[in-house]
Amino acid sequence: MRRMLIRALEHKKPIEIVYLSADETITQRVVWLSSMTEKTVTGYCSMRKQTRSFCVDRILSCRILPISRGNSHTAG
Structure with missing residues (x-):
C-alpha cells in the first residue's frame, strides 16, 4: 500500500481510502496527497473539505483514481 501512496503523490493523482479513525x-x-512521512500522509480531504493527516497504519485500503489535479480539485 505504501508504494501506491507514493505513486499517487508523485503523479498528483487522488486516492480513495477506507480509513479507520481513532x-x-x-x-x-x-x-x-501533499506529503508523506513514514507514519502519516497529509492531503486535501474531499469529505471534510480541508487538509487532513492520516495515519498510514489506519488506512484499510486505497486505490488511485484515474483523474488528475486539474480535472476536479480546486483547493490548495
Missing part, C-alpha cells in the same frame, strides 16, 4: 469509525474518503 474512535474506530470507518469512512471512505477521496484525498489529494
